[in-house]
Amino acid sequence: MKGIPITGASPVEHDAALPSSAPVVIIGGGIIGVMTAYFLAQKGLRPVLLEKGRIAGEQSARNWGWVRQMGRDPAELPIMVEANRIWHQLQAELAEDLGLRPCGLTYVARSDKELAGFEAWLPHARENGVDTRMLNGAELADLVPQAQGRWPGAMHTPSDMRAEPWAAVPALARAAVAAGAVIRENCAARLLDVEAGRIAGVVSEAGRIATRDVVMAGGAWSNLFLRRHGIDIPQLSVRATVVATTPVPDIHAGGADFGAIALRRRVDGGYSLAEGDAHDFWIGPDAFRAARAFWPQLRADPFGRRYLPYAPRNYPDAWGTKRRWAGDETSPFEQCRVLNPAPNHRKIGQILERFRQLFPSLGTVQAAAAWAGMIDTMPDVVPVVDRAGGLPGLSICTGMSGHGFGIGPAFGRIMADLVTGDAPGHDLSRFRLSRFRDGSALVPGPAL
Numbered sequence: 140m141k142g143i144p145i146t147g148a149s150p151v152e153h154d155a156a157l158p159s160s161a162p163v164v165i166i167g168g169g170i171i172g173v174m175t176a177y178f179l180a181q182k183g184l185r186p187v188l189l190e191k192g193r194i195a196g197e198q199s200a201r202n203w204g205w206v207r208q209m210g211r212d213p214a215e216l217p218i219m220v221e222a223n224r225i226w227h228q229l230q231a232e233l234a235e236d237l238g239l240r241p242c243g244l245t246y247v248a249r250s251d252k253e254l255a256g257f258e259a260w261l262p263h264a265r266e267n268g269v270d271t272r273m274l275n276g277a278e279l280a281d282l283v284p285q286a287q288g289r290w291p292g293a294m295h296t297p298s299d300m301r302a303e304p305w306a307a308v309p310a311l312a313r314a315a316v317a318a319g320a321v322i323r324e325n326c327a328a329r330l331l332d333v334e335a336g337r338i339a340g341v342v343s344e345a346g347r348i349a350t351r352d353v354v355m356a357g358g359a360w361s362n363l364f365l366r367r368h369g370i371d372i373p374q375l376s377v378r379a380t381v382v383a384t385t386p387v388p389d390i391h392a393g394g395a396d397f398g399a400i401a402l403r404r405r406v407d408g409g410y411s412l413a414e415g416d417a418h419d420f421w422i423g424p425d426a427f428r429a430a431r432a433f434w435p436q437l438r439a440d441p442f443g444r445r446y447l448p449y450a451p452r453n454y455p456d457a458w459g460t461k462r463r464w465a466g467d468e469t470s471p472f473e474q475c476r477v478l479n480p481a482p483n484h485r486k487i488g489q490i491l492e493r494f495r496q497l498f499p500s501l502g503t504v505q506a507a508a509a510w511a512g513m514i515d516t517m518p519d520v521v522p523v524v525d526r527a528g529g530l531p532g533l534s535i536c537t538g539m540s541g542h543g544f545g546i547g548p549a550f551g552r553i554m555a556d557l558v559t560g561d562a563p564g565h566d567l568s569r570f571r572l573s574r575f576r577d578g579s580a581l582v583p584g585p586a587l
């Protein structure tokens with residue numbers, strides 16, 4: 140798995156000269172920024188995308204690669220159905236393989252209670268024409284015959300897919316450039332230039348770009364950037380560890396979450412493995428600021444994460460990270476080109492052991508690579524996708540809460556339409572920026 144994950148040592152692929160002005164500047168080269176650039180370019184614009192490190196260096200190439208409709212928040216589901224269509228279309232139209240395979244994804248229930256929770260979600264699938272169905276224990280055994288254990292059943296969606304994140308997102312960035320987007324890696328956006336109360340430009344480390352429209356798609360860094368401009372969103376990040384095995388015989392072609400372990404077959408014949416629901420959380424100043432908003436999530440699942448007292452130096456919510464800086468100063472975004480947390484080493488062995496216990500027929504399984512990513516999450520587990528009313532010209536698409544890879548292409552399409560004033564085609568009210576301030580109760584999306 141050479142070159143995985145993408146880090147600050149990976150080669151720079153995009154080094155375009157920056158124009159002095161642009162119709163739109165996109166901040167962040169993850170799947171959201173890349174797909175926004177792609178769809179804006181499809182509309183005939185020449186957007187500029189600034190990436191402080193490498194395209195897909197952070198979450199977008201470190202994820203499990205599930206393209207999942209199943210278990211989505213009802214407000215996200217129609218958007219995810221569109222995302223599935225876009226993925227198919229991109230794979231058909233682009234010359235490069237995105238690793239897209241319509242292989243089905245499965246949530247295995249560990250108890251009757253969990254199974255009933257899955258079943259309660261089924262009406263949303265039916266309303267949106269998604270082919271999710273329940274499997275009993277025998278049907279699950281037919282689907283994954285070599286899995287050792289007893290489960291009451293599962294929820295399965297044949298039209299869900301997998302893709303190879305580290306192949307797909309860089310390929311989509313190349314497609315955006317081919318369509319007319321300008322991408323510059325190793326180039327942080329430091330500040331927004333605001334004149335007479337509206338966006339007039341972006342100050343980057345390579346100079347100012349005049350623009351009237353900015354899309355903030357900075358993943359785990361969005362709140363740090365936005366707060367500098369008086370926009371505070373309760374966004375926190377958790378570390379998630381992934382282990383990639385060497386190629387092994389095919390025990391399941393799709394993706395399945397058994398609770399203690401989640402797996403996804405890759406095109407190289409290995410499996411990407413992770414613990415379904417265990418994360419590490421570094422406590423920093425934002426954790427205190429956002430504590431009230433996250434309280435319902437914490438109360439519902441107090442032990443779903445391990446708490447650590449302080450984040451490594453230069454992380455978005457490290458105690459020493461600068462919260463204020465000027466346009467002519469090095470910003471925190473340049474001090475951490477690629478957020479590349481060390482994987483949790485204790486978990487690597489544990490994950491491999493759980494996989495071995497689940498599939499003893501495979502014998503000893505070797506790790507080809509292990510990495511971690513910082514997942515940016517919101518208290519209600521759905522993103523912010525909105526134009527910022529208080530700062531005309533600014534649009535925000537962030538806080539994907541651990542499931543932005545699959546849905547990214549559709550949010551990119553939506554952002555392009557929001558920026559150009561076209562109808563987004565979906566009800567986005569659940570994703571509004573004002574929900575954290577307008578007194579409405581934050582209702583967490585399904586924890587499936």
Ligand SMILES: Cc1cc2nc3c(=O)[nH]c(=O)nc-3n(C[C@H](O)[C@H](O)[C@H](O)COP(=O)(O)OP(=O)(O)OC[C@H]3O[C@@H](n4cnc5c(N)ncnc54)[C@H](O)[C@@H]3O)c2cc1C
Nearest residue numbers: 167169171191199202203205328358512539542543544545
């Ligand atoms: C371990 C793991 C497993 C996951 N599994 C799945 C899955 O199976 N399916 C799924 O759908 N999702 C999954 N996710 C979530 C998914 O990867 C993310 O939701 C998605 O990639 C977020 O995309 P993004 O573009 O918002 O952010 P990112 O991919 O994090 O990109 C943001 C980019 O913005 C850049 N940036 C930030 N600030 C600046 C600045 N000031 N100037 C310039 N650039 C800046 C950063 O360098 C970064 O590259 C997983 C995530 C992880 C970590």
